[in-house]
Amino acid sequence: MKFLQRSYIFLIFLLLYVPILVLIVFSFNEAGSLAEFSGFSTVWYEELFNDDEALTSLCNSLLLAVSSSVIATIIGTFASLGLHRMRSKWLKGAINTVTNIPMMNPDIVTGVSMMLLFVALAGFLGSQNLFGFGTMLIAHVTFNLPYVILSVLPRFKQLDTSMSEAAQDLGCTPSQAFFKVELPEIVPGIVSGLMLSFTMSLDDFVISHFVSSPDFQTLPLYVYNQTAHNVKFSMYALSALIVVVILVILLIVNFAGSFNRKTIAKGGAK
Secondary structure, three states: OHHHHHHHHHHHHHHHHHHHHHHHHHOOEOOOOOOOOOOEOOHHHHHHHOOHHHHHHHHHHHHHHHHHHHHHHHHHHHHHHHHHHOOOHHHHHHHHHHHOHHHHOOHHHHHHHHHHHHHHHHHHHOOOOOOOHHHHHHHHHHHHHHHHHHHHHHHHHHOOHHHHHHHHHOOOOHHHHHHHHHHHHHHHHHHHHHHHHHHHHHHOOHHHHHHOEOOEOOHHHHHHHHOOOOOOOHHHHHHHHHHHHHHHHHHHHHHHHHHHHHHHHHHHHO
């Protein structure tokens, strides 16, 4: 039985990580081919850093992901606070249902809906074209909000309400009690929602495809436009760099968390 369990886990990891390893290895292939490995070379990395269009698309993706995730996290945190303090169960359930629609909808439905909304708005305002960074930001904030609320709301439910009440009894206003007592307790949920939003925004293609413009192109759109021809091998190099950066960030977060837990344990032992 243990052999079957280990074999299953090994197979899952094989399917997940072998394609990534192949991508990283062949990003150093001098021949620029997936058929054979002719020799180790960094020529594709040099081509990547000389490709202004790819670097601009990467910067656009990072700008959009950071902006949309920060805005969605701020709105989602206060929306979670409002839902947590709402007394009407019927109204709370209705709002939760409406909030989860962008998360449950297929991306193509959300993308087409947002596109039609912006087209109608452009006609109402008498503008020929509204599409660009602004429309993409609104769309990304819209589909990120449910994930933030899903991460933050459970943290509010775990809070001890007596702590906030005690802070107010000691002279804090409700807003001061929130920022000094409740906010530090929900920070892990906020960080989780922020990271999830950033990842979803950076990875999105379908919704971005419907609300984008040629003036503002993200990295997924840039890669997709290349599929009409041949994908440059510099994209393999870019993908390898993204994987390495994510791996380093995860290692730093894990080691930092482990170090903090050991520090707290030592402090408690004393």
